[in-house]
Amino acid sequence: MKLAPVDYVILALYFAFVLGIGWRLRKRISSSGDFLTSGRSVPVWITSLAFIAANLGAVELVGMAGSGAKYGIMTAHFYWLGAIPAMLFMGIFMMPFYYGSKARSVPEYLKMRFDEKTRAFNAFSFAIMTIFSSGISMYALGLLLRLVLGWSFDVSVLASAAIVLAYTFLGGLTSAIYNEVLQFLLIVMGFAPLAILSVNKAGGWQGMVARLPPNMTHAWRYMGSPTDNPMGVEIFGMVAGLGFVLSFGYWCTNFLVVQRAMAADSMSAARRTPLIGTLPKMFLPFIVILPGIAALVLSKMNLGYAFPLKTTGGPDYDQVLTTLMAQFYPAGLLGVGLTGLMASFMSGMAGNVTAFNTVFTYDIYQSYIRPGAPDHHYLTVGRVTTVVGVLLSIGAAYLATRFNDIMDLLQLVFGCVNAPLFATFLLGMFWKRTTAHGAFAGLSLGTLAAVLTLSSTTAEGKGGWIAHLHTFPSQMAQNFWIAIIAFTTCFVISIAVSMFTTPRTDKDMEGLVYGLTKVPHDATAKWYQRPAPLTVIVVILLLILNIWFR
Amino acid sequence: MDLRVPSGSFFTLIGLILLGMGAFAPHMGAAPLTTENVNVYSGAAMLVFGLFLLLMAWRATRLEKGSNT
Numbered sequence: 001m002k003l004a005p006v007d008y009v010i011l012a013l014y015f016a017f018v019l020g021i022g023w024r025l026r027k028r029i030s031s032s033g034d035f036l037t038s039g040r041s042v043p044v045w046i047t048s049l050a051f052i053a054a055n056l057g058a059v060e061l062v063g064m065a066g067s068g069a070k071y072g073i074m075t076a077h078f079y080w081l082g083a084i085p086a087m088l089f090m091g092i093f094m095m096p097f098y099y100g101s102k103a104r105s106v107p108e109y110l111k112m113r114f115d116e117k118t119r120a121f122n123a124f125s126f127a128i129m130t131i132f133s134s135g136i137s138m139y140a141l142g143l144l145l146r147l148v149l150g151w152s153f154d155v156s157v158l159a160s161a162a163i164v165l166a167y168t169f170l171g172g173l174t175s176a177i178y179n180e181v182l183q184f185l186l187i188v189m190g191f192a193p194l195a196i197l198s199v200n201k202a203g204g205w206q207g208m209v210a211r212l213p214p215n216m217t218h219a220w221r222y223m224g225s226p227t228d229n230p231m232g233v234e235i236f237g238m239v240a241g242l243g244f245v246l247s248f249g250y251w252c253t254n255f256l257v258v259q260r261a262m263a264a265d266s267m268s269a270a271r272r273t274p275l276i277g278t279l280p281k282m283f284l285p286f287i288v289i290l291p292g293i294a295a296l297v298l299s300k301m302n303l304g305y306a307f308p309l310k311t312t313g314g315p316d317y318d319q320v321l322t323t324l325m326a327q328f329y330p331a332g333l334l335g336v337g338l339t340g341l342m343a344s345f346m347s348g349m350a351g352n353v354t355a356f357n358t359v360f361t362y363d364i365y366q367s368y369i370r371p372g373a374p375d376h377h378y379l380t381v382g383r384v385t386t387v388v389g390v391l392l393s394i395g396a397a398y399l400a401t402r403f404n405d406i407m408d409l410l411q412l413v414f415g416c417v418n419a420p421l422f423a424t425f426l427l428g429m430f431w432k433r434t435t436a437h438g439a440f441a442g443l444s445l446g447t448l449a450a451v452l453t454l455s456s457t458t459a460e461g462k463g464g465w466i467a468h469l470h471t472f473p474s475q476m477a478q479n480f481w482i483a484i485i486a487f488t489t490c491f492v493i494s495i496a497v498s499m500f501t502t503p504r505t506d507k508d509m510e511g512l513v514y515g516l517t518k519v520p521h522d523a524t525a526k527w528y529q530r531p532a533p534l535t536v537i538v539v540i541l542l543l544i545l546n547i548w549f550r
Numbered sequence: 551m552d553l554r555v556p557s558g559s560f561f562t563l564i565g566l567i568l569l570g571m572g573a574f575a576p577h578m579g580a581a582p583l584t585t586e587n588v589n590v591y592s593g594a595a596m597l598v599f600g601l602f603l604l605l606m607a608w609r610a611t612r613l614e615k616g617s618n619t
Contacts, residue, residue, distance in 0.1 A: 004579045006571055010564060017560045024551050046553060182557050189561065189599070193592045201583055304582060331579025332571035332589045336564060336596075 001148050001326040007335030014339045015163055017182065018346070022167025022175040032378035035172035036358040037104050038263035042177055047269065048276035050177040051087075051260040052284075053184035057348020058341060059137045061187065061288060062144065065324075066317030068292025069307075071231045071476075072216030073549050075292075076285040077238060080219070080545050082247030084282055087274040088538060090252045090261075092531050096519045097429050098262060099270040100511050106255040107363040113428045113512045115436040116367075121443060122421065123363035126255060127356055129414050131389065134352035135396020136411060140318075141345045142397065148322045149338075157397055160342065164349050165390040169383060173263060173358070176350040180260075183343035188280075190340025191287045194321075197328045198294035201303070211297045220550040232474025241480025245487040249418035253425050256355040268525065275534045282541060295320045298327075349393065357385040412454060412462070412479070419483035420446025420490035427494050432506065432513045438498030446490025453482045554607035561600030568593025 029035050042050075067075040103109035107126065111119035142157040167175045202208050208217060215222040215229050222229040223238060233241075251257060251274070261273035299307035305327050308319035325337045361382045370377075399406075424443050427434040458464035458471050459478035472478040510516050527533045571578070572590030 002579075006567065007579075010567060013560070013563060013567075017556055021551075021553075021556055024556075178551075178553050181553060182560065185557060185561070185599075189564075189592075189596055193588055197584060197588065298583075326581070327583040328581050328588075330571075330581045330584060330589055331575075332568050333592055334579065334581075336568070336592070 001322065001334070003149065003334065003338070004331035006332050007338060010332075010335035011339050011342065014186070014343065018163060018167055018179050021178050021182065022170040025171030025175045025178065028174060029172055029379070032361065032375050032382050033104075034174070035379055035382045036354075036361060037259075038173045038177060040263060041265050042174065042263045044264055044269035044272050044276065046177060046181050047260050047264045047273040049184045049280070050180040050263075051257055051273050051277040052281045053180035053187075053347045054257055054260055054351030055348075056184065056187060056284075056344055057137050057351070058141045058144075058345035059348065061191075061341065061344045062140070062318055062321050064285075064288040065292035065295070065321040068289035069296045069315070069320050070292075070317050071229075072212070072293055073219050073289070074223075074229060074231050075289045076219055076545075076549065077242060078247075079281060079285050080542060080549075081239065081243040083251055084278045084538065084542055085243065086247040086251035087278045087281065088535055089248060090258075091271045091274040092535060093514075094252055094425070094429060095261060095271040095274070096267070096517060097512055097514075098258060099264075099267050100517055102511075104262075104362050105358050106253060106258055107359055109512075110424075110428075110439075111363075111367075113509070114434075114439045118424070118436065118440045118443060119363060119367070121440065123359050123367075125417060125447075127359050127364065129417060130256065130352040130356040130359075131392045132396050132410050133414065134349045134356075134389075134393040136400055137345060137348050138393055138397035139400035141341075144318065144322065144341075147319070148326075153401075157394065160345060161349070161390050161394055164346050164353065165387065168350050168353055169386050172382070172386075173259070173354045176354045177260060177263060179350065180347045183347040184280075186336075186343045187340045187347075188287060190336045190338075190343075191291070193333060194324055194328055194337060195287050195291050195294075198291045198298065198324055201328075202294040202297040202301070208293060208297050211300060212293070216293065216296070218550060219546065226473040226477060231476050232472070233477045233480060237477055237480040237484070241484045245419045245422060245483040246415070246480065249420075249422035249483070249487070253418055253421045255359060256351050259355050259358065268529065271531055272529070272534065275531055275538065278538045279541075282538070282545065291324055292317075292320050295324055353386060353389045353393070356389045357382050360385045360389070413451065415479050416450035416454065416482045416486055417447065419450060419486040423487045423490035423494065427491065427498075428513070430514045432509055432515060433498055433503050434494060435498045435501040435503050437501045438494045438496075441497040442490040442492075442494030445493045446486045449489035450482050450486035453485050454478075457481075552607045552610065554603040554610075558600045558603030558605075558607060561596045562604065563600070565593045565595070565597025565600055569597060 033039050064075060098109060101109055101112055103112055107119045107123040110122050138157050138161060142153040145151040145156040146153045167179055199205065203211065223235040226232045226234045261270050264270040264273050295307065298305040308316040308323045310316040325334060329337050361378055365381050366378060420443055423446060424439050428439060454463050455465045456467040456469045457478060458468060459475045462475065463478060472481065506516055568589045572587045572593055576587050
C-alpha cells in the first residue's frame, strides 16, 4: 500500500485537531476531579459515543474484520447477543448505584459496598490489565503499519503514544472523551465506504450468501453442535458464556467504559449513556464485520484480490482490513481510512490511560500511599500518572516484541478477569445479604478458577500448562466456558461465605444496593429522555436484526 | 467548548479535500477494484455531515444568546 501526499495531509490535519481539542480543554482543569472524572459535566450525546468508542480500539477494529472472514456473521453475536443486552442492563439496573453512590471509580464502589480488600484486588488487577492492554494494542498497531506501509515500528509507536499523551495530559478525561467522539465519527466515516464498496463488489448480501457455505451467513441456525459452525461453539456456551457472563462482565464492570457514563452531567444522563450508545453500536457490525466476510467472497471471485497469507503460510486475518483498503480506496479516501485506523488506536489507548490514572490516583495512591493530602497534590499525581502510564504502555509494547507468547497468554487471562467480577457486582448490587468476606472469597476463588481452567484445558494447541483435562473445539469455546466456570464459582462461593458471615446494616448500604436506593423515575421527562421507551425501541431493533440474520 | 464546532470543521475540511481530489485528480492513486469516483461521493457525504454539525452548533449559540437577553 502506498500513500499519496494528500493522505499525509489528512493524517496531519487529524493530528492537529486532536491536539487542538486537548489544548482548548486545558483551561477546564482546576481540580483532580476535573482531570480524572471530568467533574461530571459532559453532555449525554458525547458520553454515549465515547462509551462505545473507548472499546473500539485498533485491535478490535482489525480483529472484527478478521473474525468476519474467519467465523462469518456469527461474529455479530459479540454485538447483538453480547454488548447490546449488557449495555441495556447497565443503564437500567446498575447505573443508579454507580452514579448514585458518588464513587469515582469501579474499585471505589467496591470499597463502599464491601471493604478495602475487594477494592485493592480490583484496583491492582485493573491497573495492570490496562497497561498491558494498551501496550499490546500499541504493539499490534506498530506491527501492522510496518507491514502495510513500511513505517518504522519505533516511529509509529512513539509518535502515536506521544500524541495520546499530549491531549490526555492537557485536558484529562474530558479531552480523552471529546476526542473519542471525533475518533468514533472518523472511524464510521472512514470505514463505511469500505463496507459499501466491498459488499457491493462481492455481489451484495445475497451474492455473498450464494457464494459462501451457509454456516458463514447464518448467526443462529448452525449453533446446535460445535462441529456445525466455524466458531466451534454450541448454543449454551454462546448464550451463557458470551451473551451473559463475558459481555455483562465487560460492559457492566470494566471501569474503562463505566468511567464514560460516570462522567455524564446528571443521573438521568448517566443512565441514558449506555442506552443511547446501543443505537450506533447495533449497526457497527455492518461496518466492521461485513467487509471481512466480503473479503473471503472476493478472494474466491478471480478479481485479483488474494486473501492475505502469513509468511509461514495460512491465512493472516489481521491483514484483511488493510488489504481491502489497498484494493478499494484511491488516494484521498485511503488517507481517511488510515486516519480512521489511527483514530481507533488512539481512542483505545486514551481509554486505557485515563482509566489507569483515575484508578491509580484515587484507589491506590490516595488510599494506600498518601491519604489526606490537599486536592492539588492529587491533580499533580494524576498528571504524573498519565505520563507514567503512557511510558509503561510503551514498555509493555516493547516487551511484546520480545515475548510474543507471554502477551498471547496475557490476552487470554484478561479475557477471563471480568467474568467473576460480574458475579460480585450482581450479588453486591441486588442482594443486600452479600458480605465483604463473601465477595472477596468469591472474587479471588472465581479468578483462580479461571486461571486453573485455562491451565488444565487446551484449544487450538494453547493452554493446558498444568494438565490436559479437556480439549475444546476452539479457543472461542474455551474462552466462553472459562467465563461460565469463573462466574459460577464466584457466585456460589460468595453466597456460601456470606451466609456464614455478618452483613452490614441497611443504613450503611443506602444508595449502594437495590431496595435501599431510590431509583429515579423520570416521569416528568419527555418520552425519549426516559430509559423505558428507549429500551423498548432498542429491543425491537435487536430482535429484527437477530431474526434477519438467523 | 461545543464539540460540534471542531468535529464539524474537521469533516467540512476533509470533505472539501476529497471533493477536490475527486474533481481535479480522479485518476491519481486509483484503486484496483474501484471504478466509481468514490472520493466525490464520500467527500460530499462528509462535507454535508460537517456542515450539519456546524449548523447545529450555530443554532445552539443563537438560542443561548436569545435566552440571555
